[in-house]
Amino acid sequence: MKILVPLLVVLVVFLMVWAANVIYCDNLTAKHYDEFTTCAEDMNRIWWNIVGWKVLKYSNDYAEVYFYCETDGKLDGGVVVAYQKNGESWDKLRELASWSKHGSASDGVWPYHPIWY
Numbered sequence: 696m697k698i699l700v701p702l703l704v705v706l707v708v709f710l711m712v713w714a715a716n717v718i719y720c721d722n723l724t725a726k727h728y729d730e731f732t733t734c735a736e737d738m739n740r741i742w743w744n745i746v747g748w749k750v751l752k753y754s755n756d757y758a759e760v761y762f763y764c765e766t767d768g769k770l771d772g773g774v775v776v777a778y779q780k781n782g783e784s785w786d787k788l789r790e791l792a793s794w795s796k797h798g799s800a801s802d803g804v805w806p807y808h809p810i811w812y
Contacts, residue, residue, distance in 0.1 A: 720749050721749070724749045728748070731785065734760065734785055744771075746763060746764065747762075749763075751775065757778070757779060759776070761775050774792050776789070776790045
């Protein structure tokens with residue numbers, strides 16, 4: 696019993712931090728979703744079928760966006776892309792595949808994938 700209480704406290708704190716981060720990203724996405732429509736269209740030419748995205752970080756000149764893809768109606772992969780603001784458009788700085796069913800990351804799904812799938 697002595698070890699159960701500290702474990703529960705650690706678990707609750709972890710879940711609170713994780714939930715706060717997800718809520719923060721959802722708020723950024725709600726505010727800035729439309730700004731990255733063109734970026735998603737560009738990503739469709741490179742990656743699979745982009746079906747949505749989450750804004751992870753955002754400032755006046757820098758943003759990180761998580762794009763998620765699907766094939767045959769099932770989530771198939773995700774990529775985090777960093778952008779630099781250039782006038783009215785966003786220029787891609789770098790991208791990092793966070794998970795894919797077709798590669799070495801097939802066993803993990805990043806926590807920002809949409810929950811409705």
